[in-house]
Amino acid sequence: MYDVIIIGGGVSGAASARELSRYKVRACVLEKEEDVCCGTSKANSAIAHAGYDAEPGSLMAKLNVRGNEMMEQLSKDLDFPFQRIGSLVICLSEEEMPGLQKLYDKGIANGVKGLKILNREEVLEMEPNITDNVYAALYAPTAGIVCPFNLNIALAENAYTNGIEFRFNTEVQNIRKIDGGYELCTNQGTFRTKYVVNAAGVYADKFHNMVSEKKIHITPRRGDYCLLDKSAGTHVSRTIFSLPTKYGKGVLVTPTVHGNLLVGPTAIDIENKEGTNTTREGLDEVITKAGQNVKNLPMRQVITSFAGLRAHEDGTEFIIGEPEDARGFIDCAGIESPGLTSCPAIGEMVAGILQEKLGLEKKDNFIATRKGILDPDTLTREERAELIQREPAYGNIICRCEMITEGEILDAIRRPLGARSLDGVKRRTRAGMGRCQSGFCSPRTMEILARELHVSMADITKSGGKSRLVVGTNKDTL
């Protein structure tokens, strides 16, 4: 019997696992997909919000500000990209000023540091590509951008290194209360555990409602995004938001940690928890709305579009803790924006609850740091030459757009919880994420995966499950 089973390997689950791994505990993460970071965590704005949006006093506000504070040190400890670039909320008219002021006041109440309302001239001096119609803006210097994939992967790898088990392709189908804990029925057999952490993203209501009469309801709130080429990456230097509405923070324009420009999201409530398809209307809305705050957006530079699902709970609040009528079941539900920002604090909170309930002791041998995949671009010329001499695979470029070497791809596959699919390699290394969108490198990455995993090319998938990339050999049906 496990002490703890965490359902879901997204940022909430992985952060909880990593914090829990500080203690002497037998714990396991069950993930229905073939990798961590496959749901909400992989398709979002990749922002570390400053924390002025959430209602003062709410859990969201508290964890947002705390998560933002923790992010910088965490990014150093776990070696993932994070940049504190600041953000601007754009106000287009005098009539909107009370809204901007309210945001400022909330930020102050939430303990956000460095907030400032800037006038038109100050905004345009900071960001020359902001619309000429700008009236004022709320500047938040503590806002940042993060690589959501490597944040999630780093947390999971570090948790794994510290003894947390991970089981992939393992979908929880039913949860049953048993003596002293729960029994989880999955497609890979039955697991027993004293405690359950429900970090199942858009499915968290389903699992919660299996054990509690106090029902919760999560709506998948779809957000469509467009990603622009690196040639557009410096169009703005900070994250540019609209004034928020009841559906969220509106369409933003932001540089990414990899130097692209990200534009989105929409906010469309849907039924289908797997409905990550973009729509024409959604993409058109992104383009129109982004143009309201930022001028001359080079939308011809779009290299891909995607949609993510926010796990919106009816109460618009994080639900973290034990329902009154389900002892031993720890919810980590309704984790929508600012969930990514908050995840370090969510992990801390969840682990804190478990530590107290289980009376867990700290480990002596907790490894607090993790080294990411080496990016040869960060090396000096001499260091890079030495690296290639030592490991020639670092001299072999596989992804020409992002200049990713075979060495990096091998590292992505061979490391703990390594990549098993094309998307797994992509999320870890960026191979295939560039302007040609894997047209050139996908057959080459498939070859490396096949060689390393000792399977045939026909077994390589895009993202696990039925997502095979080839279906057979030439003339095999003739």
Added chain:
Amino acid sequence: MKNYDIVIIGGGPAGLAAAVSAKRNGIESILILERDKELGGILNQCIHNGFGLHTFKEELTGPEYAQRFIDQAKELEIEYRLNTMVMDISRKKVVTAMNREEGLFEIRAKAVILAMGCRERSRGALNIPGYRPAGIYSAGTAQRLVNMEGLMPGREVVILGSGDIGLIMARRMTLEGAKVKVVAELMPYSGGLKRNIVQCLDDYGIPLKLSHTVVDIKGKERLEGVTLAEVDKTGKPIPGTEEEYSCDTLLLSVGLIPENELSRGMGVEMSGVTSGPVVNESLETNIEGVFACGNVLHVHDLVDFVSEEAGTAGKNAVAYVKGERQTDGGQEIRLNPADGVRYTVPVSINTARMDENLTVRFRVGAVFKNCYVSAYFDDERVIHRKRQIVAPGEMEEIKLTKEQLLKYPDLKTVTVKIEEA
């Protein structure tokens, strides 16, 4: 640091022909840098025939055509490096490259010939909505899988875009046992060569739907189907015209983009129309001694013209290195594309530097029937050639001679245009 007279970036058809020409014109010190594991470039995966009709007066497959140039390069003992990625070229023509054996290394060149070719436009560039499952390939990626690896990307295929690679892959996939259901083309005309429509679609009964596009992609893990719709004159889908096609594969043949990241990095001036460098009559960019040819300059339909153009670039690079170029006393003439002509290569001519003959290549922006291709020397119409049809999918050319240009001593602009009959 090693020194070479001419460094050629890319060992595909353009790079090979440039190298062969440079060597034959008397330069010994030449280096080709090729990122793939063999010379020949994309021709190696183009196993269909139809190459070389102009150059060799016979029909060759892509690999055969490439081999002719590889053999010449080897016979001429032209130096080359394989599996070598050029990371950066400085304005002073220092090339930084990388491979497994030598690591990172620098080469100083007197002249650089850019011959990096092009890449395919991706789904992302079209912003097609829907899911993002496995089974969506650019036509060239599918071509590599089928022709080089012997692997079938899928069984039931829809192709978006009627570029030549898409048309070729419609036939290829059919011959390998797949069912190609339809080719959809956004424009009211095909983007490919007429002969490919006939030989790759008509001969196999594959329908071509002009003015159609993909408006939705279904299937979360593997592609399950696409929705096609007719588009209006502005390219917008017309509601009510949607048709569902079940398929496990969508191939995209929606355009090629010259691969000019290195050129941009070194400060080469680019054309907004071709996405290739702006060049003069010598195929020389705004940086002296840096030349461009082949698909990196502008996307070609036929490799024969790539070879011819690259040969010219090689020869001109030699003249530059040897310091044999006339630079004084020539007239500077602009080439001006107008009335249906989208661009010209080159964009300027210096009569002192130019050879006796100059081929000006261009593309038109729409289909024109029973028209004239005309060239005006300032206001005077000098060339007026009747054409039954000109189309965006087929590159056009006019020939200018030095003798002809010198007859107009005050000539400023040559305007190339399409005139209706």
